[in-house]
Amino acid sequence: MRRTPWSQRFGLNGRGLVVLLPYLWLLLFFVVPFVIVLKISFADIALAIPPYTSLFQWDDQKVLSIKLNFNNYAFLFTNELYFKALLNSLKVALISTLFCILIGYPMSYGIARAKPATRNLLLLLVILPFWTSLLLRVYAWIGLLKANGVINNILMALGLIHEPLAMLYTPFAMYVGIVYSYLPFFILPLYANLEKMDWQLLEAAEDLGCRPWQAFYKITLPLSRNGILAGSMLVFIPAVGEFVIPALLGGPNALMIGRILWDEFFSNRAWPVASAVAILLLLLLVPFMMWYQSIQARESAGAK
Amino acid sequence: MNQRRSVFIITCVAFGFAFLYIPILSMVVFSFNASKLVTVWDAANSPTLKWYRSLLNNEEILDAAWISLKVAVINATGSVILGTLTGFGLSRFTNFRGRFTLNAMATAPLVMPEVITGLSLLLLFVALEQLIGWPAGRGITTMTLSHMTFSMAYVTVVVQSRLATFDTSLEEAAMDLGAKPLKVFFVITLPIIFPAILSGWLLAFTLSWDDLVISSFTSGPGSSTLPMVVFSKVRLGVSPEINVLATLTIAVVTVIIACVSFWMARSNRVERAT
Numbered sequence: 001m002r003r004t005p006w007s008q009r010f011g012l013n014g015r016g017l018v019v020l021l022p023y024l025w026l027l028l029f030f031v032v033p034f035v036i037v038l039k040i041s042f043a044d045i046a047l048a049i050p051p052y053t054s055l056f057q058w059d060d061q062k063v064l065s066i067k068l069n070f071n072n073y074a075f076l077f078t079n080e081l082y083f084k085a086l087l088n089s090l091k092v093a094l095i096s097t098l099f100c101i102l103i104g105y106p107m108s109y110g111i112a113r114a115k116p117a118t119r120n121l122l123l124l125l126v127i128l129p130f131w132t133s134l135l136l137r138v139y140a141w142i143g144l145l146k147a148n149g150v151i152n153n154i155l156m157a158l159g160l161i162h163e164p165l166a167m168l169y170t171p172f173a174m175y176v177g178i179v180y181s182y183l184p185f186f187i188l189p190l191y192a193n194l195e196k197m198d199w200q201l202l203e204a205a206e207d208l209g210c211r212p213w214q215a216f217y218k219i220t221l222p223l224s225r226n227g228i229l230a231g232s233m234l235v236f237i238p239a240v241g242e243f244v245i246p247a248l249l250g251g252p253n254a255l256m257i258g259r260i261l262w263d264e265f266f267s268n269r270a271w272p273v274a275s276a277v278a279i280l281l282l283l284l285l286v287p288f289m290m291w292y293q294s295i296q297a298r299e300s301a302g303a304k
Numbered sequence: 305m306n307q308r309r310s311v312f313i314i315t316c317v318a319f320g321f322a323f324l325y326i327p328i329l330s331m332v333v334f335s336f337n338a339s340k341l342v343t344v345w346d347a348a349n350s351p352t353l354k355w356y357r358s359l360l361n362n363e364e365i366l367d368a369a370w371i372s373l374k375v376a377v378i379n380a381t382g383s384v385i386l387g388t389l390t391g392f393g394l395s396r397f398t399n400f401r402g403r404f405t406l407n408a409m410a411t412a413p414l415v416m417p418e419v420i421t422g423l424s425l426l427l428l429f430v431a432l433e434q435l436i437g438w439p440a441g442r443g444i445t446t447m448t449l450s451h452m453t454f455s456m457a458y459v460t461v462v463v464q465s466r467l468a469t470f471d472t473s474l475e476e477a478a479m480d481l482g483a484k485p486l487k488v489f490f491v492i493t494l495p496i497i498f499p500a501i502l503s504g505w506l507l508a509f510t511l512s513w514d515d516l517v518i519s520s521f522t523s524g525p526g527s528s529t530l531p532m533v534v535f536s537k538v539r540l541g542v543s544p545e546i547n548v549l550a551t552l553t554i555a556v557v558t559v560i561i562a563c564v565s566f567w568m569a570r571s572n573r574v575e576r577a578t
Contacts, residue, residue: 018389022406023409025452026410028428030413030453110313111317136534136546139542143343143542143547146542148344244535275427278419293407
């Protein structure tokens with residue numbers, strides 16, 4: 001009698017082994033870390049290495065006691081700063097997403113309707129900035145926006161203004177930076193959606209007397225809904241927790257939750273508080289992430 | 305009517321591309337500016353290559369670039385392996401226990417804010433060190449492991465979408481002729497999805513090369529990457545050497561992208577012709 005291989009006794013076969021490695025990897029490096037963040041968000045700050053207390057204590061070597069400490073959360077909820085930062089992050093991400101839609105929709109539409117050769121070139125031009133460093137592209141805006149920067153120099157040379165405009169280290173600069181950095185993330189999924197569109201529908205509508213704007217509103221827009229939503233989520237979710245752009249362009253008063261987390265961790269060495277901020281931010285974003293996943297599932301189901 | 309609409313669309317596209325490219329071009333132009341003020345053009349002494357020379361003699365930047373390069377290459381190779389396995393598993397095995405979880409875990413890093421990923425990975429490494437003594441301290445190893453975790457998600461998406469448009473009858477034919485699954489994968493599947501794997505590798509390399517936030521959380525003393533050095537310089541304002549660095553980055557990226565897309569367009573044509 002042939003013996004069953006050990007792997008099959010554990011319910012595994014060749015297929016199982018293929019996905020086992022990434023599965024375990026993601027479990028260890030993606031899921032377990034969140035459990036640890038949750039645990040440390042209930043710990044106390046301590047002057048130690050690492051700077052937090054343990055939740056588990058053995059009393060008289062026998063009884064295990066678990067001490068959950070809700071102080072960090074109480075601290076976040078009683079301190080206005082965190083609430084304001086969270087609201088402000090949501091507002092900044094929402095407005096930036098709207099601007100990405102306004103700028104990105106006509107661009108995706110134009111690219112999708114261009115001749116095939118032009119289309120590939122334009123698509124390449126959208127992807128190219130995505131491959132060059134985000135940090136360096138955000139940095140470029142410092143040179144454009146600062147007091148003796150390119151924009152002020154040009155406006156002054158044209159005589160349109162006499163004093164340099166204060167643009168860098170303002171909310172305006174932060175919005176420009178976010179929209180600029182995330183625009184390709186919006187364009188690509190929307191383009192992928194529009195590319196599959198049956199344009200004959202538009203011709204049919206126009207033949208039947210629909211005006212172009214009406215046809216757009218009644219046909220193109222509803223059909224591209226999933227593309228818009230997927231692109232918006234790819235902008236909105238990371239933008240809520242954005243750190244680099246507010247830190248470089250937003251100035252010291254730009255209250256963003258990602259920056260607060262960073263400062264709590266690096267400047268105050270308050271690891272438990274930083275963990276509590278991370279948990280709150282995550283709870284806030286999980287519904288959006290699930291929404292994104294369901295849109296993706298619908299898109300790939302529609303493609304088949 | 306159609307004419308007017310297309311004029312509107314073309315104007316929008318043109319403005320959009322101007323928005324995307326003016327900042328990039330401004331860095332290229334000012335990298336040749338002699339003035340230390342960077343954005344004030346010194347017409348008497350420019351264009352000049354003096355900041356290029358000074359960048360190439362900047363030990364701090366060169367050391368950081370070397371660390372970034374090591375991390376990026378190992379990360380790209382590792383995440384291509386993990387991402388290909390995940391993408392293959394998700395698109396070929398439609399029904400297995402844990403498919404939903406794997407799919408969720410593999411796509412979540414795409415949208416997860418970096419500060420959360422960075423913090424959580426750091427806390428994992430600290431906890432592991434307390435528990436089993438590995439990884440001892442933080443540095444290149446911990447950064448590479450962290451980068452692989454989020455890069456593999458991107459590779460998964462690229463490989464998965466290539467496999468979705470792939471004619472499975474080739475694989476089935478090989479199996480019918482008696483080839484073992486492993487052989488089918490290496491002889492049929494892998495060569496066909498190779499362009500996707502190559503773009504996955506390049507993407508993973510770029511993500512790692514460019515990462516600031518996750519590296520800052522998971523790096524240790526003496527292992528500052530290039531983005532970390534750039535960030536600390538840029539926080540103090542513009543610097544001519546950073547413009548040079550940007551110009552060199554753009555040049556390298558453009559050349560690689562142009563070569564790869566030319567090569568892919570050609571192999572597509574060959575594929576269609578045969």
